[in-house]
Each structure stands twice: as structure tokens, then as C-alpha cells.
Amino acid sequence: xxxxxxxxxxxxxxxxxxxxxxxxxxxxxxxxxxxxxxxxxxxxxxxxxxxxxxxxxxxxxxxxxxxxxxxxxxxxxxxxxxxxxxxxxxxxxxxxxxxxxxxxxxxxxxxxxx
Amino acid sequence: xxxxxxxxxxxxxxxxxxxxxxxxxxxxxxxxxxxxxxxxxxxxxxxxxxxxxxxxxxxxxxxxxxxxxxxxxxxxxxxxxxxxxxxxxxxxxxxxxxxxxxxxxxxxxxxxxx
Numbered sequence: 001x002x003x004x005x006x007x008x009x010x011x012x013x014x015x016x017x018x019x020x021x022x023x024x025x026x027x028x029x030x031x032x033x034x035x036x037x038x039x040x041x042x043x044x045x046x047x048x049x050x051x052x053x054x055x056x057x058x059x060x061x062x063x064x065x066x067x068x069x070x071x072x073x074x075x076x077x078x079x080x081x082x083x084x085x086x087x088x089x090x091x092x093x094x095x096x097x098x099x100x101x102x103x104x105x106x107x108x109x110x111x112x113x114x
Numbered sequence: 115x116x117x118x119x120x121x122x123x124x125x126x127x128x129x130x131x132x133x134x135x136x137x138x139x140x141x142x143x144x145x146x147x148x149x150x151x152x153x154x155x156x157x158x159x160x161x162x163x164x165x166x167x168x169x170x171x172x173x174x175x176x177x178x179x180x181x182x183x184x185x186x187x188x189x190x191x192x193x194x195x196x197x198x199x200x201x202x203x204x205x206x207x208x209x210x211x212x213x214x215x216x217x218x219x220x221x222x223x224x225x226x227x228x
Contacts, residue, residue, distance in 0.1 A: 041221075
């Protein structure tokens with residue numbers, strides 16, 4: 001049962017344009033969402049997060065949007081740069097005492113074309 | 115400011131052998147997590163510690179797997195009688211209680227069982 005889904009395994013974007021990565025979730029109890037970036041043979045690096053009390057969070061070139069009614073979040077990267085080429089994972093968690101698990105999607109491989 | 119450190123980074127072992135991975139969390143982080151990632155999948159939660167106490171274990175963690183965190187500092191993950199299906203990247207992460215839900219990953223330990 002895949003509770004967090006990233007339906008696009010890959011995405012190619014021209015350098016300088018906007019990259020939009022999408023993520024859907026099925027568990028309406030999830031209340032905290034994160035995006036991680038991963039280079040080959042390295043661990044995931046935290047990018048940005050959002051709490052369910054917000055619908056948008058920005059950090060430099062990265063913006064995450066959350067649509068709770070649609071159970072959908074997206075990561076916007078603008079402008080896209082070659083160093084952004086990596087696999088991006090979204091993750092969700094439930095802020096209940098004693099629950100520490102992050103549930104990850106299967107990732108989207110982003111390729112920035114120079 | 116050192117991040118999460120994992121050792122060894124790569125391990126090739128024969129089926130049936132035991133392997134042990136070590137994780138040193140970010141200094142003062144009292145929560146420590148183990149995840150596993152296989153090709154084409156996102157990280158999957160295995161277990162977590164608060165200080166030296168192991169508080170949650172996933173059903174993915176079979177009897178052949180054991181994790182410890184003596185003295186609440188570094189942690190070890192041991193896999194006994196390895197099987198080819200154990201081949202994966204083993205990721206350690208940590209965070210400080212009360213500092214939000216974001217966890218910070220190490221660079222991972224690749225295991226190949228031949």
C-alpha cells in the first residue's frame with residue numbers, strides 16, 4: 001500500500017526554466033511533508049518542508065505547495081540549474097506522539113538540460 | 115559542524131555472513147533512525163531510538179536484524195546470515211527532539227550480498 005506516490009519517475013527541464021515535481025498521498029492524517037534531494041551513492045539531503053497548517057513555503061529557489069483537499073503537494077524549483085539534477089523524494093509524517101516514521105515516495109529523477 | 119557519519123560506506127559480503135554497520139549521529143541529536151533503500155524505491159523505515167531506547171521496529175526488520183544504541187550515542191545495525199535480498203543502501207538519520215520533524219541523513223552504507 002503506497003501511501004505516498006510520485007507518479008512521474010523522471011522529468012527533464014531546460015536550464016533556467018521552472019521544474020515542478022509532484023507528489024500525492026492517500027492518508028489524510030499526514031500533517032507534515034518534506035522534500036529530499038538525492039545524488040547517486042549518497043544519502044538524501046533535506047530541502048524544504050511544510051506543515052499542514054500552511055499551503056505554501058518558500059526557501060530561495062524552492063517553493064513547496066500543499067493542497068490538502070486534493071492530497072497533493074508539489075515542489076517548484078525556479079530557475080532550474082544543472083546542479084539540481086538529482087532524484088527528488090517527497091515524504092510525509094504523522095505528528096502523533098510515538099510515531100516517528102517518515103513515509104517516502106518512490107522518487108522523481110530530475111534532469112536539467114544545459 | 116559534522117553531519118551524520120556512517121561506516122563502512124560500501125560492503126560486499128558472501129551470502130550467509132554477518133555484517134555490521136555503524137552510525138554516528140549529529141552531536142546532541144537524541145533520536146536516531148535506520149532506513150533501508152533499494153533501487154527504484156524510496157527509503158523505508160526500519161527502526162528508531164530515543165537515546166539508548168529502541169522505541170519502534172518495522173516489520174521489515176526480521177529476526178536476522180538487530181540494532182543497538184549503547185549509551186545513546188552511536189548506533190550499530192547488524193545483519194546475521196545475510197541473504198541476497200538484503201542488498202540495499204542502509205541509511206542512518208538523526209534529529210533533536212522538539213526541533214521539528216525534519217531528520218538528517220548520513221551518506222549511507224551500501225551492502226551487496228553475493
